[in-house]
Ligand SMILES: O=C(O)CCC(=O)C(=O)O
């Protein structure tokens with residue numbers, strides 16, 4: 346059974362880390378990071394304050410509807426469907442793209458500062474990862490295209506500076522509990538099968554479980570491991586690397602043991618969907634035979650808009 350590897354960032358041995366990341370991204374496409382430097386308190390704080398928001402009545406939450414142009418605000422159940430065959434996707438989310446995005450300040454005043462503190466740490470970790478990834482890619486490409494350490498960082502200078510500059514989204518996710526004798530029908534999921542859209546996603550999950558990753562034809566559980574960040578690649582990165590790295594399909598199911606119980610746990614997670622700066626043209630670095638790719642380049646923001654427009658049901 347393939348497994349999602351754990352990479353330890355405590356001693357920054359570039360050689361070891363690049364090799365381990367390279368191995369993970371070119372096979373299962375997911376990796377856990379431990380000793381990543383993100384303060385647990387900041388994460389727990391966002392979980393707690395997000396709960397304060399998600400537990401508000403639906404009509405209150407709907408006062409902050411997600412804005413299609415700004416990519417910020419609240420998305421309710423079934424408003425975003427990731428898998429065509431889903432009957433329901435029982436998930437709520439609040440998205441922001443910068444410290445000045447729309448936040449529910451009047452209802453949950455600490456939401457903004459809690460998210461911004463965490464976003465800062467996530468941005469730092471992302472920059473470190475992008476350096477390792479550029480080194481890792483440099484190793485597997487032909488020497489002509491050897492990438493300098495800053496190749497990816499230079500194309501991600503404005504992470505969390507807002508959609509005018511960069512489409513990175515921090516999303517707080519809430520999968521509500523199923524209460525009473527709700528019978529979960531086939532086709533009802535928490536999050537339908539999909540791959541992410543951008544460069545990489547950093548995911549912080551609580552201990553509820555349910556996230557699964559497609560490896561070949563098998564679904565493997567991305568079991569929560571305390572104090573880790575789970576990282577996966579998005580489609581843009583797969584394209585950028587000419588499919589050397591994979592944007593693996595994943596989903597969130599309602600854990601079997603929860604079905605039929607009187608009340609089930611809610612699940613919470615925080616996703617940081619990292620996107621290159623607006624205007625960055627992404628070209629496949631190289632085709633398999635070593636020639637420059639013939640695939641048409643794509644522009645970062647247009648690509649993101651296209652993908653988002655395909656999933657929202659309004
Ligand atoms: O909640 C999770 O664990 C994963 C969510 C996810 O894959 C997504 O929002 O893209």
Ligand SMILES: [Fe+2]
Nearest residue numbers: 539540541595
């Ligand atoms: Fe995802």
